[in-house]
Amino acid sequence: MTGTVRTVADARAWARTGTELMLDAVADLDGTGFSASTALPGWTRAHVAAHVAANADALGNLVHWAVTGEETPMYASAEERAEGIARGPALSADELRSWLTASAHRLAEGFDGLTDEQWRHEVVTAQGRTVPAAELPWMRAREVCVHAVDLATGATFADLPEGFLAALVDEIRDKRALTGLPGRPLPELAAWLSGRPHPIAEAPALGPWL
Template identity: 55%
Template sequence: MRRTFDDAHRWARLGTELVLEAAADLDDDAFAAPSALPGWSRAHVAAHVAANAEALSNLVHWAATGEPTPMYASPGERAAGIERGRALPAARLVARLRDSAGALEQGMAALGEEQWRARVVTAQGRTVPATEVPWLRSREVCVHAVDLANGVSFADLPPDFLTALCDDVVAKRAALPGPAVLLRAPEAGAAWELPGDGASALVTGELHDIAAYLTGRDAGPLTADGTPAPTLGAWL
């Protein structure tokens, strides 16, 4: 992985700023409009990001106290919480976004070196050190800032974050069935390979285009022979 703990924390702060800026001027009607995610309004995205901060705060509490505190009580409760959040008036939803992010940052700031090494369990069931929390948050806020569809694009995200994001997504996709794809971002000096079915398709583009494609936010740049990039399955 081409990232450090300090990188992840920096990206988490930046992504939080982007989310709050993208949400700040949205009224009730604007929040009810579609986001960049199929089937979700902007309010769904904002509620999800707020709930994520609260869930990651549970992991911070786990690391701080040693008391096992899952991110979510259950998948059903996670979904229900998003539904409750997306029904909030715009001002309250923005306040929840801001307050939950602030509480998470405050909790992380209070962790000591030993507490950061504590093992916690993510919503996907992975056991990781608490030092992964800033990366989990940076991935969440940076990508969903784009999903709010209010002026933020993948091109606005730092190249080092985009590289780390592509590393992360490729590692996850490599364990799943799908098409074989070679991905190249020449200007960034970066390349990735997705093992899979059939002959490898060569997909070349700007780093931000590759990241959007890998995360399922864009159909992707064309392959070397001018055909559309292979369709990828779900990422998370």
């Protein structure tokens, strides 16, 4: 079982940190910069940025669901999700940066508006999990923090908050049903468990996560 206790306030703080890392990473990118490769095979920085922007819009749909009770899926279909990612390379650097920024701000404002009761309202994720709205900030924190590293503009797992890394390691360990972990620093463990490049030579290869 997961040993790390995380609160909504924790997750929101981590999401803000990850968002700042993402926006800083793309602040000076031009079209060539956005077309560069990332840590994700086949994805350019434009693909990653579009995915994170579309994720904010999708989580905003779940915020709407929590507020109104109106069933609003994250994505209308798997095709819509894929189209959002593919849209990235077709946008100019300024358009992509604006989408990433505006969508993040809209989601943060949506979180700000949730009442204590609405945080407890249940919604359904794109993976079909039924969760309370209180889980949404953690979902967002994972996206912005891990993908900020994926952009390969300088941020590493060592730049992420220790509490976030501990929660991430616990979650992925449990989902991968691993009973023991190498005695290595949290940033290295998080990179390994999430299927990203890592320096743990003795660790078995794991497939990509997130």
